[in-house]
Amino acid sequence: GESVGLHLPTLSVQEGDNSIINCAYSNSASDYFIWYKQESGKGPQFIIDIRSNMDKRQGQRVTVLLNKTVKHLSLQIAATQPGDSAVYFCAENIPSGTYKYIFGTGTRLKVLA
Amino acid sequence: KAGVTQTPRYLIKTRGQQVTLSCSPISGHRSVSWYQQTPGQGLQFLFEYFSETQRNKGNFPGRFSGRQFSNSRSEMNVSTLELGDSALYLCASSLGHMNTEAFFGQGTRLTVV
Numbered sequence: 001g002e003s004v005g006l007h008l009p010t011l012s013v014q015e016g017d018n019s020i021i022n023c024a025y026s027n028s029a030s031d032y033f034i035w036y037k038q039e040s041g042k043g044p045q046f047i048i049d050i051r052s053n054m055d056k057r058q059g060q061r062v063t064v065l066l067n068k069t070v071k072h073l074s075l076q077i078a079a080t081q082p083g084d085s086a087v088y089f090c091a092e093n094i095p096s097g098t099y100k101y102i103f104g105t106g107t108r109l110k111v112l113a
Numbered sequence: 114k115a116g117v118t119q120t121p122r123y124l125i126k127t128r129g130q131q132v133t134l135s136c137s138p139i140s141g142h143r144s145v146s147w148y149q150q151t152p153g154q155g156l157q158f159l160f161e162y163f164s165e166t167q168r169n170k171g172n173f174p175g176r177f178s179g180r181q182f183s184n185s186r187s188e189m190n191v192s193t194l195e196l197g198d199s200a201l202y203l204c205a206s207s208l209g210h211m212n213t214e215a216f217f218g219q220g221t222r223l224t225v226v
Contacts, residue, residue: 034214034215036217041219042219042220043117043119043203043217043218043219043220044156044203044217045217046214046215046216046217049214089155089156091156100146100158100161100169100171101146101158101205101215102158103148103155103156104155105155106155
């Protein structure tokens with residue numbers, strides 16, 4: 001399949017364990033964040049979002065944590081499954097009156113059976 | 114509800130040629146953004162269109178251009194292709210308001226030889 005990044009940081013996790021993927025964002029003024037999942041040969045898929053007035057948001061098996069003090073986002077995946085293997089990107093939206101996202105470099109998650 | 118559709122999925126062009134890529138957004142979405150994805154640079158913002166107007170532009174040369182039609186479908190064009198333009202070109206569709214999620218298509222894999 002297509003490679004989205006040859007030198008991405010990789011996180012290897014045993015099936016059934018929890019995964020934590022981290023992201024440092026660039027702009028302290030960013031007020032909206034999204035986590036995307038990209039599987040080989042596919043476009044990024046929306047997972048979960050969070051606004052800057054929140055510290056935590058939960059979805060189905062996923063939780064996003066936002067620490068504005070240190071400009072840090074994390075994505076927690078509970079009970080990781082083989083289908084979770086993919087590259088994960090965080091994206092930040094900078095409120096400049098325009099609409100564009102700045103993406104992080106991505107983290108490759110490998111789920112070990 | 115149909116997702117974001119990009120055509121073609123794969124394209125091979127020769128240096129110096131030009132290419133046009135197409136994106137049909139999710140029905141009701143008025144914003145279309147384009148991104149270039151390469152292993153070395155990750156996801157880079159190209160431009161965003163909303164109601165047939167370019168609202169924002171990334172740091173790409175003038176060889177990269179786009180447009181949006183009244184039905185929200187968008188095209189991007191790259192003229193005088195260079196080897197370095199080989200990439201996965203992704204289109205994202207959204208309602209177009211601040212802090213709303215963007216949904217991606219599968220992308221067009223462009224190879225310049």
